[in-house]
Amino acid sequence: xxxxxxxxxxxxxxxxxxFERNGIIPTIFEKKSNPGDTFDLNICMFNTTGKSYRDPLxxxxxxxxxxxxxxxxxxxxxxxxxxxxxxxxxxxxxIFKRGIEEYSLGSQLxxxxxxxxxxxxxxxxxxxxxxxFDYIVVATGNNNIAKxxxxxxxxxxxxxxxxxxxxxxETGSLILWFDKRFxxxxxxxxxxxxxxEAILTLIVNNISYSEMEYYFKEFLLFTKLNYKINGITExxxxxxxxxxxxxxxxYFIGNSGxxxxxxxxxxxxxxxxxxxxxxxxxxxxxNYNIAIQPLINDVNHFVEFRNKLSxxxxxxxxxxxxxxxLPGLKSxxxxxxxxxxxxPEVQIKQ
Numbered sequence: 001x002x003x004x005x006x007x008x009x010x011x012x013x014x015x016x017x018x019f020e021r022n023g024i025i026p027t028i029f030e031k032k033s034n035p036g037d038t039f040d041l042n043i044c045m046f047n048t049t050g051k052s053y054r055d056p057l058x059x060x061x062x063x064x065x066x067x068x069x070x071x072x073x074x075x076x077x078x079x080x081x082x083x084x085x086x087x088x089x090x091x092x093x094x095i096f097k098r099g100i101e102e103y104s105l106g107s108q109l110x111x112x113x114x115x116x117x118x119x120x121x122x123x124x125x126x127x128x129x130x131x132x133f134d135y136i137v138v139a140t141g142n143n144n145i146a147k148x149x150x151x152x153x154x155x156x157x158x159x160x161x162x163x164x165x166x167x168x169x170e171t172g173s174l175i176l177w178f179d180k181r182f183x184x185x186x187x188x189x190x191x192x193x194x195x196x197e198a199i200l201t202l203i204v205n206n207i208s209y210s211e212m213e214y215y216f217k218e219f220l221l222f223t224k225l226n227y228k229i230n231g232i233t234e235x236x237x238x239x240x241x242x243x244x245x246x247x248x249x250x251y252f253i254g255n256s257g258x259x260x261x262x263x264x265x266x267x268x269x270x271x272x273x274x275x276x277x278x279x280x281x282x283x284x285x286x287n288y289n290i291a292i293q294p295l296i297n298d299v300n301h302f303v304e305f306r307n308k309l310s311x312x313x314x315x316x317x318x319x320x321x322x323x324x325x326l327p328g329l330k331s332x333x334x335x336x337x338x339x340x341x342x343x344p345e346v347q348i349k350q
Contacts, residue, residue, distance in 0.1 A: 002135075006123045011274055012028060013036075015139060015279045018279035020115060035117055040099040040231075043096050071171075074094055074174060081177075138251065143256065145256065152240055152242055154238070157236070158239070159203075161202045161233075166229075176264075182216075188202040188223070197230075200227070209234070239260050241258035258299065
């Protein structure tokens with residue numbers, strides 16, 4: 001059996017891992033020089049109450065034999081809206097780093113596989129591989145191949161600015177801002193990966209490259225953050241869906257199939273699961289579309305949540321909606337009124 005995997009990101013690496021566990025050595029094609037991510041981003045894996053598992057790491061180990069090491073537990077969540085601040089303290093899940101470091105999520109997955117990775121190779125469409133492989137798994141992390149096949153249905157366009165900031169930070173903590181003045185229907189957040197360094201991220205929907213500078217300045221203005229910015233990266237992130245995740249011998253996994261669901265995780269759990277399930281479907285000659293239906297249902301539920309955020313008039317719903325998606329709702333939380341302070345100038349390191 002000859003299998004090609006297009007993309008050495010989270011979903012592609014998870015897929016390759018499952019093939020190797022079953023004695024099949026796939027070939028991975030990656031457009032970058034190295035597997036994993038080229039940008040620094042801190043993400044969350046939340047414990048859940050609405051799925052078949054509570055602890056995502058226990059679930060991945062038990063169901064797929066994938067063992068991952070987080071940066072830390074997520075023990076504190078601070079939610080900010082224009083009129084209030086809500087602080088929640090509990091065991092909410094885990095914090096992971098995406099990037100090029102050895103401890104990053106992508107590097108951990110890459111260390112588990114032995115199959116060859118053909119780097120610096122951009123695959124424009126599946127026709128380039130169809131004559132040489134029995135199966136093709138699309139794990140590009142974007143919608144390019146789905147669009148080339150005219151099966152992509154557009155939903156939302158967002159622009160993401162990721163800033164590495166220096167200062168004094170509380171690890172194991174997530175700070176989140178809902179405010180239409182600088183995030184429109186999305187949000188900003190900060191997660192520290194060390195006591196001296198954190199990632200500040202702003203996500204804004206339906207804006208251009210030039211507009212992001214305005215929204216980021218507004219973000220800093222209203223949040224009153226005073227940290228040295230040590231580097232900035234920007235990404236375009238598109239969400240949507242395809243009507244079928246399998247077309248003949250071609251399988252779509254992760255973000256390439258629109259499986260973006262988990263809030264603040266950028267589809268990581270769905271990427272890992274869909275990668276493994278695609279491999280299992282190919283190995284066992286099972287229907288992949290049926291196998292991933294629970295993941296598609298999760299995506300649909302998240303779309304409903306996102307639409308409610310968009311429809312909210314005053315951001316009050318945002319806090320309540322976010323809290324409703326977290327376990328430990330009966331734990332105590334602290335309410336604080338916002339206080340006006342002078343906004344210091346943000347230093348940007350050249």
